[in-house]
Amino acid sequence: MSLRAVLLITLQREPGTGYDILQRFKEGLAHVWQASHQQLYRELERMRSDGQLTCETLPQTERPDRKIYRVTEAGLQALDTWLAEPLAASPVRQPLFAKFFAWERWPEQARREELTAFREQLKERLTTYAAIEREWFSDPQALTPAKRAPWHTLRLGQRLTETWVEWVEEVMEEG
Amino acid sequence: MSLRAVLLITLQREPGTGYDILQRFKEGLAHVWQASHQQLYRELERMRSDGQLTCETLPQTERPDRKIYRVTEAGLQALDTWLAEPLAASPVRQPLFAKFFAWERWPEQARREELTAFREQLKERLTTYAAIEREWFSDPQALTPAKRAPWHTLRLGQRLTETWVEWVEEVMEEG
DNA sequence: CTAGCTTATGCAACAAGTTGCATTTGATAT
DNA sequence: ATATCAAATGCAACTTGTTGCATAAGCTAG
Numbered sequence: 001m002s003l004r005a006v007l008l009i010t011l012q013r014e015p016g017t018g019y020d021i022l023q024r025f026k027e028g029l030a031h032v033w034q035a036s037h038q039q040l041y042r043e044l045e046r047m048r049s050d051g052q053l054t055c056e057t058l059p060q061t062e063r064p065d066r067k068i069y070r071v072t073e074a075g076l077q078a079l080d081t082w083l084a085e086p087l088a089a090s091p092v093r094q095p096l097f098a099k100f101f102a103w104e105r106w107p108e109q110a111r112r113e114e115l116t117a118f119r120e121q122l123k124e125r126l127t128t129y130a131a132i133e134r135e136w137f138s139d140p141q142a143l144t145p146a147k148r149a150p151w152h153t154l155r156l157g158q159r160l161t162e163t164w165v166e167w168v169e170e171v172m173e174e175g
Numbered sequence: 176m177s178l179r180a181v182l183l184i185t186l187q188r189e190p191g192t193g194y195d196i197l198q199r200f201k202e203g204l205a206h207v208w209q210a211s212h213q214q215l216y217r218e219l220e221r222m223r224s225d226g227q228l229t230c231e232t233l234p235q236t237e238r239p240d241r242k243i244y245r246v247t248e249a250g251l252q253a254l255d256t257w258l259a260e261p262l263a264a265s266p267v268r269q270p271l272f273a274k275f276f277a278w279e280r281w282p283e284q285a286r287r288e289e290l291t292a293f294r295e296q297l298k299e300r301l302t303t304y305a306a307i308e309r310e311w312f313s314d315p316q317a318l319t320p321a322k323r324a325p326w327h328t329l330r331l332g333q334r335l336t337e338t339w340v341e342w343v344e345e346v347m348e349e350g
Numbered sequence: 351c352t353a354g355c356t357t358a359t360g361c362a363a364c365a366a367g368t369t370g371c372a373t374t375t376g377a378t379a380t
Numbered sequence: 381a382t383a384t385c386a387a388a389t390g391c392a393a394c395t396t397g398t399t400g401c402a403t404a405a406g407c408t409a410g
Contacts, residue, residue: 019358038361038399064357066357084285087271095177099258105254174323194388210367216389239374239375241389
């Protein structure tokens, strides 16, 4: 249901096509949720057939038609229901943990390479976060209530990533 | 593939039945990986038909038969291959982030309840971690190489959870 | 001029994970 | 006496996410 919820929120703010949403995902939503275009198109169609969205087709002569989705009353209600009910704890499933679990069969060189690459990914993520922070939250004093929540999630993302980096570096130092 | 890898590692250490593995999951493996019994039984059978495991049926008169799985050479090789190839970055998909993203439609009371419950879950997890630490890693000086890796994962789990707790408490203070 | 990117949508097959139900026997609790 | 739990396995249907492919037009770079 979480993907649906994310779609309901984005479309409730501003109606749009699957492609539009993909762009929003790429721009900044990506640190909140990630999904492929196939997932989006399929889910949007299902939501329409469930009555949570309406769809208006804008014919374009030179390009494929644009299908603009809008949230219905039923959609809003579904969103509010989801917001009201508590989330289930998400299961632990971290592939890197699995490799650590197999430590004694994990060749040292492969381990070094894996950790180095992983560290690079984390650093890149921190760079992305920093860019988002500069663009959207340059002045923390002047945060509107609407911006406070995304700011919180950004800060959490940053701190978790920093924790990961520290840990990876410690493990690498130890060999 | 990660579930397979986890199963290959556990069974390579000691052959056993699906039920056995479930127990190991409950005992301590759970902070590395979680899976339901249906997943296990199905995956074990597939791995057997793929030649990664052999299966010996121990008839029991008073209980359902026990099917003991053992890792084959092909299984070990699959494990080593998996260990050697780099992991793909895992996608961001945190349902709580989605709720934050919908901040303006998230009623304050529901938010408070959610965060309080979430905080409780985190604290419980810390308690579990502490228990594991006492039982398995009471003397960090005397860590054998074999125990060093699970100790690392445990420490990471602790630190990430602590980061989460700090963040949740900050958000709650703010209202 | 051709190769590849962007816009915009989609199908089909598969892999992974969840939910609900079913079986059989012994032990334990009320 | 009846109910429920634990041991041990499994099927079927479903949801969610991934991978690979297809279409069709315009635009840009070498």
